[in-house]
Each structure stands twice: as C-alpha cells, then as structure tokens.
Amino acid sequence: MVLLDGKALSAKIKEEVKFEVEQIVKDKKITPGLAVILVGDDAASATYVASKEKACKDAGIYSVVHKMPSSITEQELLETINMMNNNPKLDGILVQLPLPKHIDTTTVLESINPLKDVDGFHPYNVGRMVSNLDSFLSATPFGVMRMFEEHKIDLSGKNIVVIGSSDIVGKPMASLLINAKATVTVCNSRTKDLKSHTKNADIVIIAVGVPYLLKADMVKDGAVVIDVGINRLENGKLVGDADFEGLKEKCSHLTPVPGGVGPMTIAMLLKNTIKAANLREKREAK
Numbered sequence: 501m502v503l504l505d506g507k508a509l510s511a512k513i514k515e516e517v518k519f520e521v522e523q524i525v526k527d528k529k530i531t532p533g534l535a536v537i538l539v540g541d542d543a544a545s546a547t548y549v550a551s552k553e554k555a556c557k558d559a560g561i562y563s564v565v566h567k568m569p570s571s572i573t574e575q576e577l578l579e580t581i582n583m584m585n586n587n588p589k590l591d592g593i594l595v596q597l598p599l600p601k602h603i604d605t606t607t608v609l610e611s612i613n614p615l616k617d618v619d620g621f622h623p624y625n626v627g628r629m630v631s632n633l634d635s636f637l638s639a640t641p642f643g644v645m646r647m648f649e650e651h652k653i654d655l656s657g658k659n660i661v662v663i664g665s666s667d668i669v670g671k672p673m674a675s676l677l678i679n680a681k682a683t684v685t686v687c688n689s690r691t692k693d694l695k696s697h698t699k700n701a702d703i704v705i706i707a708v709g710v711p712y713l714l715k716a717d718m719v720k721d722g723a724v725v726i727d728v729g730i731n732r733l734e735n736g737k738l739v740g741d742a743d744f745e746g747l748k749e750k751c752s753h754l755t756p757v758p759g760g761v762g763p764m765t766i767a768m769l770l771k772n773t774i775k776a777a778n779l780r781e782k783r784e785a786k
C-alpha cells in the first residue's frame with residue numbers, strides 16, 4: 501500500500517509557493533496578501549485559522565486575521581468584507597465556515613469579490629469550475645486532485661464514488677472528476693446499499709463526518725481511498741471517515757488522518773492566494 505502523505509506533499513507545495521512569492525515580490529513589487537475572517541470562538545475554527553496564518557507567514561504571504569464576536573450582525577460582516585474588497589493589498593478573502601446561525605452564508609459568500617475568492621465558494625467560481633473554465637478551485641478538492649497528479653493516479657475512465665454531497669467538498673470534487681473524464685457516482689446519507697456502489701469503485705473519496713464508515717469489506721482489492729473526514733473522538737483522538745487499519749491491507753493507495761487531505765487544503769489555499777495576487781493588476785485596472 502502506498503501511503504498518500506499529505507503532510508510531505510503539502511511541505512513541497514509550500515516550498516513552491518515560497519518561490520512563487522519571491523518571484524512576485526521581485527517582478528511585480530507587491531506582496532501577496534490574504535485576509536481571514538473568523539466569526540465567533542469555535543475551537544476547531546480557531547485552530548484551522550491559526551494554521552492558515554502560520555502557513556502564510558512561512559511562505560512570505562502577508563496575512564491578516566480579522567476576529568469578530570458571534571454577536572455581530574450580518575450587515576457588520578458585509579461591511580467588513582466590502583472594506584476588504586476595496587483594499588488592493590488584500591488579494592484573497594476567506595470567511596471561515598461555519599458562520600453563526602443568524603448570518604446567511606450565501607449572502608456573505610456572494611459579497612466577496614469573485615477575483616479575491618480564494619476559497620472558490622462564490623457561485624461565479626463554482627459555475628466556472630463546473631464548466632471547466634479558469635477559476636478558483638475550493639482548496640480541499642483541489643488538494644485531492646494534486647495528490648492524484650503527484651502519484652500519477654489516472655482518472656480518465658475510472659469508476660469513482662464520492663461519498664458526501666456537500667457544497668464545500670462532495671459537489672466540487674465530483675465536478676473536477678467529471679471534467680477529468682471519470683465515471684462519477686455521488687452517494688449521500690439516503691443512498692440505499694452504499695456497499696453496492698463502493699465495491700465497484702476504482703477510487704472512493706469520502707467526506708461525511710462519520711468515523712470509520714468506510715470499511716475494508718466495502719471496497720475492491722487495490723482500490724484507492726481518499727479520506728477527507730476529520731472527526732475528533734471523545735478520547736481526543738483525530739480519525740477520518742475510513743477504517744484505516746482495515747483498509748490498509750486492501751488498498752493500493754490510502755490517505756491517513758491526520759496528515760492526509762487536511763494539510764493539502766492549507767497548501768492549496770496558499771496556491772490560490774498566489775493566483776489572486778497575480779490578478780491584482782487586472783482587478784485594480786477596473
């Protein structure tokens with residue numbers, strides 16, 4: 501079994517980004533900038549945001565973390581985003597999800613300038629991605645695609661089952677795979693007999709948030725399994741949606757949790773920030 505080591509690959513990508521930042525600083529005399537908005541005091545969100553901040557710092561990207569209490573109004577959040585849209589030094593804007601219940605996520609995401617949308621969550625970028633046009637790709641599916649590329653895992657003509665149909669992972673993942681000419685099945689919690697789908701899959705990608713849902717008897721010999729799940733058990737242990745210990749005997753390739761897809765998400769966010777910085781002149785010309 502080949503371990504798909506996201507920690508090692510993300511370190512390599514971060515080095516690429518560092519080099520790209522140096523080029524931009526030298527050639528364009530600008531420093532790429534990322535703004536992260538964190539609403540409320542969810543512990544997991546704070547941890548992710550801190551990782552993003554550190555990754556930016558290491559890569560030479562200017563970053564600001566704008567913390568707001570969960571009591572803010574939607575209007576206040578929209579005003580903050582508007583200010584960031586108009587700040588030329590901020591190439592990327594990321595609003596950490598989930599947002600408090602009284603704030604409408606769609607309204608917030610649609611208020612971000614699509615040319616600064618480094619999460620790729622704005623419907624403009626989602627639509628362009630589905631149509632296989634140049635766009636910001638959401639970091640997690642983008643990171644999974646980079647893992648396939650790195651390990652020369654061919655997607656064309658493959659049977660791929662995506663478990664989970666969320667807007668941030670399952671749906672964009674399926675679109676990228678369709679564009680790569682895979683035969684894609686998207687399953688969800690209503691799927692009857694999940695195993696009947698997964699046992700025919702060359703590749704299974706799971707992102708549902710249920711510990712150990714995907715077991716060895718559900719996949720064929722030599723399957724590739726990508727585990728996007730991150731679940732914190734009561735004993736504090738971090739586990740994915742796949743039963744790693746059982747699957748490692750059966751898979752040709754498997755991602756660990758932690759150290760798999762998670763670190764890739766952060767690395768691809770940095771890549772998207774570079775892309776946004778390269779759009780700065782185009783943005784400001786308007």
Ligand SMILES: Nc1nc(=O)c2c([nH]1)NC[C@@H]1CN(c3ccc(C(=O)N[C@@H](CCC(=O)O)C(=O)O)cc3)C=[N+]21
Pocket residue numbers: 547548551594595596597598619639640730738757758759760761762763764765766
């Ligand atoms: N606007 C927005 N964009 C996001 O990209 C976004 C978000 N909101 N909300 C939450 C999810 C989750 N997410 C992760 C990023 C890194 C790890 C990561 O690095 N995980 C480490 C372990 C982290 C730990 O120890 O807790 C690993 O898997 O090895 C995980 C999860 C980004 N998200």
